[in-house]
Amino acid sequence: MICSMNKLQKFSILWLIALLITACSTTQKVTLPELEISVPRTVNVTNTPANYMATYTKVTELIHTKLDLSFNWDSAFVLGKATITASPHFYSQRTIVLNAKGFKINEVALLTPESKNPTNYTYDGFLLTINLDKEYSRNEEYTVFIDYVAMPNKIKTKGSQAILSDKGLYFINNDGKDPNKPKQIWTQGETEANSCWFPTIDGPQAKMSQEVILTVDDKYVTLSNGTLEYSKKNANGTRTDAWRQEMRHSTYLTMIGVGEFAVVKDKWRNIEVNYYVEPEFAPYAKMIFGNTPEMLEYFSDLLNYPYPWDKYSQIVVRDFVSGAMENTGAVVFFDRMNMTDREYEDETFEDIIAHEAFHHWFGNIVTCESWPNLPLNESFATYSEYIWFEYKYGRQTADIKGYEDLLAYMRSEREAVKNLIRFDVADREDMFDLVSYQKGGRVLHMLRKYVGDEAFYESLNNFLIRNEYKTAEIHDLRLAFEEITGEDLNWFFNQWFLSAGHPELEILQNYNETTGEAIITIHQLQDLERNPLYRLPVDIDFYVDGKVDRKRIWVDKTTNSYVFKYDNKPTLINIDAEKQLLGVKRENKSKEEWVFQFYNSPLFLDKLEAMNNLLEFAKETEVKDVFKAALKVDNWVIRYLATNVVGTLSPEQKEEFYPILVELAKSDSRSYVRAQAVLTIAEHFKNKDNNALFLQTMNDKSPTVASVSLEILGRKKAD
Numbered sequence: 009m010i011c012s013m014n015k016l017q018k019f020s021i022l023w024l025i026a027l028l029i030t031a032c033s034t035t036q037k038v039t040l041p042e043l044e045i046s047v048p049r050t051v052n053v054t055n056t057p058a059n060y061m062a063t064y065t066k067v068t069e070l071i072h073t074k075l076d077l078s079f080n081w082d083s084a085f086v087l088g089k090a091t092i093t094a095s096p097h098f099y100s101q102r103t104i105v106l107n108a109k110g111f112k113i114n115e116v117a118l119l120t121p122e123s124k125n126p127t128n129y130t131y132d133g134f135l136l137t138i139n140l141d142k143e144y145s146r147n148e149e150y151t152v153f154i155d156y157v158a159m160p161n162k163i164k165t166k167g168s169q170a171i172l173s174d175k176g177l178y179f180i181n182n183d184g185k186d187p188n189k190p191k192q193i194w195t196q197g198e199t200e201a202n203s204c205w206f207p208t209i210d211g212p213q214a215k216m217s218q219e220v221i222l223t224v225d226d227k228y229v230t231l232s233n234g235t236l237e238y239s240k241k242n243a244n245g246t247r248t249d250a251w252r253q254e255m256r257h258s259t260y261l262t263m264i265g266v267g268e269f270a271v272v273k274d275k276w277r278n279i280e281v282n283y284y285v286e287p288e289f290a291p292y293a294k295m296i297f298g299n300t301p302e303m304l305e306y307f308s309d310l311l312n313y314p315y316p317w318d319k320y321s322q323i324v325v326r327d328f329v330s331g332a333m334e335n336t337g338a339v340v341f342f343d344r345m346n347m348t349d350r351e352y353e354d355e356t357f358e359d360i361i362a363h364e365a366f367h368h369w370f371g372n373i374v375t376c377e378s379w380p381n382l383p384l385n386e387s388f389a390t391y392s393e394y395i396w397f398e399y400k401y402g403r404q405t406a407d408i409k410g411y412e413d414l415l416a417y418m419r420s421e422r423e424a425v426k427n428l429i430r431f432d433v434a435d436r437e438d439m440f441d442l443v444s445y446q447k448g449g450r451v452l453h454m455l456r457k458y459v460g461d462e463a464f465y466e467s468l469n470n471f472l473i474r475n476e477y478k479t480a481e482i483h484d485l486r487l488a489f490e491e492i493t494g495e496d497l498n499w500f501f502n503q504w505f506l507s508a509g510h511p512e513l514e515i516l517q518n519y520n521e522t523t524g525e526a527i528i529t530i531h532q533l534q535d536l537e538r539n540p541l542y543r544l545p546v547d548i549d550f551y552v553d554g555k556v557d558r559k560r561i562w563v564d565k566t567t568n569s570y571v572f573k574y575d576n577k578p579t580l581i582n583i584d585a586e587k588q589l590l591g592v593k594r595e596n597k598s599k600e601e602w603v604f605q606f607y608n609s610p611l612f613l614d615k616l617e618a619m620n621n622l623l624e625f626a627k628e629t630e631v632k633d634v635f636k637a638a639l640k641v642d643n644w645v646i647r648y649l650a651t652n653v654v655g656t657l658s659p660e661q662k663e664e665f666y667p668i669l670v671e672l673a674k675s676d677s678r679s680y681v682r683a684q685a686v687l688t689i690a691e692h693f694k695n696k697d698n699n700a701l702f703l704q705t706m707n708d709k710s711p712t713v714a715s716v717s718l719e720i721l722g723r724k725k726a727d
Contacts, residue, residue, distance in 0.1 A: 059432045063378040066097040068104050070216035071149060075206050078223040079193060084179040086158035086205050096146045104152060107203035107210040108136040110163045115155035124153060136207055158205045173329045176204030180326050192267035194325040194340060196333055197260040199436050208259045212375045213479050215256040223248045224266050231265040231284055233336045235318045253318060256477050258375045263335035265323050276301035284323035289346050296345060297322055303365045306399055311369060312469045332360050334367030353710040354679050359393040366392030374472055377479035379436035383428050384480060387448025404643050407612045410453060413446035428505045429482045450590045451504045457588045458545055459493050467492040499543050509539035510591040519577040526572045530563050549585040550578045558585060580604050587613035599625050606634050612643050619649060626656045639668045644678035651688045666693055670701060679710035690720045
């Protein structure tokens with residue numbers, strides 16, 4: 009949708025936007041015993057200008073990586089043996105260069121079916137260059153073996169806006185001294201941090217199948233990608249678990265998890281869907297994650313592309329450095345997902361669960377070929393949150409999520425200067441922002457609304473099939489859509505994916521009684537030196553004589569004028585009737601038109617837009633009644649916002665709201681509305697005896713409502 013920012017700022021909205029950005033980076037310095045080296049952010053760069061982040065050149069094609077790992081908890085070391093099968097991508101080669109950050113290399117050898125032959129190598133603490141026994145052509149495979157020790161805790165990390173650290177593998181409470189925290193090991197590979205714990209090739213372009221063998225104390229549960237091939241108890245009190253994934257995925261998606269987890273089992277079709285949680289939260293695992301099988305079914309049907317991976321596991325770990333990460337078939341979540349039914353009353357985090365599930369198509373089956381193309385992963389995963397809510401809970405709930413994303417992007421001025429797909433990014437981590445996620449999701453929504461649902465989802469299927477288990481760039485997406493729709497879509501992709509900013513529209517409308525003409529004039533006011541002149545398909549609903557007549561116009565000039573013939577003046581002209589445009593909109597509607605829109609237009613965003621524009625008239629009886637009615641609508645955000653209007657009313661008008669607010673505080677279906685009603689009553693009805701109410705709400709199941717009530721009672725007691 010398009011919204012007027014100065015109006016939006018009049019409302020204080022409780023937006024608890026969960027952190028979905030999952031990324032990891034490698035930079036600054038790595039300090040090793042007797043060695044200090046500088047680690048650059050981006051490797052495998054070509055001879056391109058410094059301000060252009062090119063797709064990494066493919067020199068070596070990874071085929072299969074086998075890791076045999078054990079752990080020294082005291083020193084937080086990974087004791088690893090890596091067996092890597094590879095071949096030249098195209099040009100013949102005599103060496104293989106692997107990313108391996110901060111290792112101690114014990115042995116490097118070439119493997120044949122008959123022997124293991126030590127070979128020469130060079131290692132600078134960052135790149136491991138291994139000499140092969142001959143020059144290999146692109147049709148020849150070879151296998152190298154590396155015995156190493158990884159020391160992730162010795163790596164000095166920088167992290168980014170999206171992630172706190174980038175050392176790849178994390179020992180949690182490794183010395184066991186914190187009685188309130190379990191001992192765990194988990195990994196976070198995106199963007200290029202998995203090479204902190206196993207030798208590989210960094211970047212989204214490197215794909216492989218894999219085998220991960222983990223030897224741990226028998227009390228620990230393990231998790232990795234793929235299926236568990238075997239689990240064997242050893243004589244020394246340890247156990248060895250072997251995980252294998254035959255389908256290829258990008259190296260940053262490899263993961264391991266180790267800890268004392270309860271495994272709650274579920275199922276989708278014929279594959280396991282398991283939830284790994286700390287034992288005390290096992291009774292709530294299906295409450296938290298139980299919609300996962302339905303998500304996999306819905307997304308599989310919607311995309312006409314069944315979920316293809318071996319399993320789907322989700323694990324909640326302590327001190328995760330981001331919100332969640334879509335490792336193939338083994339998603340990691342932050343520890344706010346450790347919750348009971350009380351915390352679930354406030355936040356379900358179902359949007360995050362959907363986000364990571366959808367990544368298994370957009371990100372894992374088809375991966376962005378370079379970090380500048382990251383929106384091919386993240387914009388789709390963000391939009392899947394809308395898609396899931398729309399299916400499961402209806403459009404009003406989905407539109408709350410869409411508006412939340414829009415608002416997050418629109419409130420950040422620095423994001424408006426960034427292209428969605430941008431190759432001049434200074435640092436790959438800078439791609440993990442409100443543009444790649446929130447703006448990108450809204451752009452996909454506009455594309456869906458333009459081409460229609462059938463063409464949209466058939467185009468996504470086309471994109472997946474054309475690029476499955478490979479990488480893709482934005483033009484691959486455009487071509488997939490053009491093949492299905494038969495239309496040249498360069499105009500859409502150029503202005504939304506390859507340009508910065510958003511339109512700013514001034515909309516003027518009037519009706520000429522003499523000629524029977526409704527006249528609409530739309531000006532594009534954005535800075536055309538920094539932003540494109542947009543081509544915008546816009547739907548308009550004309551409310552005339554008790555009926556709704558929809559027309560589509562194209563806004564494609566700095567000023568467009570449109571004339572529509574109606575014998576009677578439209579009661580309302582609702583521009584952008586689908587509320588799908590991304591940008592700023594300023595309109596000259598009258599108070600009466602906004603009131604009519606609130607009561608008669610069907611969408612959550614219609615009502616929100618009307619409320620924003622009616623706030624300055626709140627004391628007028630007709631408008632006061634709008635906000636009173638808003639307290640009773642079936643959309644919780646509208647109810648929540650309406651409670652904030654009480655402070656602008658006269659004492660007599662406030663009295664009309666009081667009994668409604670009391671009922672909201674006691675029994676509204678959404679905990680945030682209950683909490684806000686409690687706060688509003690405490691602030692604006694101090695002349696009433698509300699102690700009994702606050703004592704009741706202090707025992708609310710929601711921690712938010714209970715804590716708000718307890719704080720209010722504490723203040724009253726102190727007074």
